[in-house]
Amino acid sequence: MQSLPPQRPDTRRPSVGCQQAPLATLHSVRKAAAFGGLSLSNRSLLGLGTLALSASRLYKRRICPGVRSCKSDELQDLCTWLKQIGTKGVDDLRLDVSMKEGGGLAAFAKRDFAPGEVVCRVPEQGILVGEQQEGLLKEACLARALLREKELGSESFFAPYIRCLPTESALPSIHPYFWPPGLDIEELMVGSAHGRRVAREIFQEGCENVEKLVAAGISQQDARWALAIVDSRAFTFLPDSAEEQLALVPLVDILNTTTLFKDGVQLWQCSFEPQGSVRDGALLLAEGPVKAGEELLHLYGPNSSAMLWSIYGFLEDREGTENLFEICGLEVDVSATLADDPPKLRSAKLEALSRANVSERLLFELPGDAQMGGRMMPFARLLAGDSVEDVRRFADSLELVTPVQAGLARELSARRLVVAWLRKGLQDSFNASAAPLPESETHQMTELRRRVETLETLSLRGRSGDAEAMPKRGRPRG
Secondary structure (H helix, E strand, O other), X not given: XXXXXXXXXXXXXXXXXXXXXXXXXXXXXXXXXXXXXXXXXXXXXXXXXXXXXXXXXXXXXXXXXXXXXXXXXXXHHHHHHHHHOOOEOHHHEEEEEOOOOOOOEXXXXXXXXXXXXXXXXXXXXXXXXXXXXXXXXXXXXXXXXXXXXXXXXXXXXXXXXXXXXXXXXXXXXXXXXHOOOOOXXXXXXXXXXXXXXXXXXXXXXXXXXHHHHHHOOOOHHHHHHHHHHHHHHOEEEOOOOOOOEEEEOOOHHHOEOOOEEEOOEEOOOEEEEOOOOHHHOEEEEEOOOEOOOOEOEEOOOOOOHHHHXXXXXXXXXXXXXXXXOOEOEEEEEHHHHOOOOOHHHHHHHHHHHHHOOOOOEEEEEOOHHHOOOOOHHHHHHHHHOOOHHHHHHHHOOOOOOOOOOOOHHHHHHHHXXXXXXXXXHHHHHHHHOOOXXXXXXXXXXXXXXXXXXXHHHHHHHHHOOOHHHOOOOOOOOO
């Protein structure tokens, strides 16, 4: 075994993390923006959506599933180091290969835990944070701090931790940071409006982060590796506050995740508590009962399958279970909806949408936007209006929780419009599923397309009222 580095001096510990940019972070996909899925554009499929995340951020992040298995001496060094710095609960856990396919390294309980019991606590000095850098997002700041520690080799305080991180070859090639240059996301994710939006945001921001790190003198390969590690493993402390920090937490970040329920019961047992600051350390609690020998799982966030793939690079086996965080989206082409309206009425509707800062493509989140207080019916009432007076009346109620009394006839008209949107979206989904895959392409692209097909299938099964009655899916392969 390699010798352990000395105790980390306090002078090396930054006091604050990087500030988050207003919009362009990988975490921005958590916002309560509309999530696509049902698309009324050509060749669109019923895609996957996520739970509205306006009230909370993704506190839990995960290790990218990889095939790297740490040597026993590396794991022993890690556990020894963790105990040396005062981490609680190390002796109650066993680190081994995950029971989940592609889950990489995982943590298993060596004893029973009762709900509410502390599973482990990592002290402040064992948590890696980034220093604020002007012009860099907080993910890039933390990635740069990770690379500085990696360059120190055995001299790094975090050497035992870094030696157990997955290498680039062990990270999934389907993670957005490793997508091939020139990838056409619109074509790849043609069947999922939600998938397109999430993948586009993550891919674009990833390229931006890589470019900034490369401009700072870091190789592209190192930048992609470090950013993928941060994106898939980092935790947010004090979210949505001025003291918010993004950090890497050894041991806690080894836990895998699940979003699945079986017979209405959640399959994760642990929760990371983000309310404290880094100074208070990182706390992992047993959210439910844990039996000795079980793999410990915790919920990284209420993620759809599309989010799991785009951020963490994996999809879960859904046999006998369900992800209750799956939400479909409905993308509506306003121009097509208003195609038969008289010019004056059409102009009034478009002007009302413009005042509401809405483009000519509406994206609704389901079921949230279809429930009381959601956005779907207010917009449907506006777009179904048959007079300029109707438009003026409903334009002011787009953001109201309590709907304006429309009268039975107008309400029925709006609801018929919603039904037409849904029927059209489902039909387009089935039509697009017949598009054949290219006869010849790289293994990576084949794997990416297969993941997209899985997303589409999960969505159709999860959102249909009668999954067995739906046509068999599957694209012809070359």
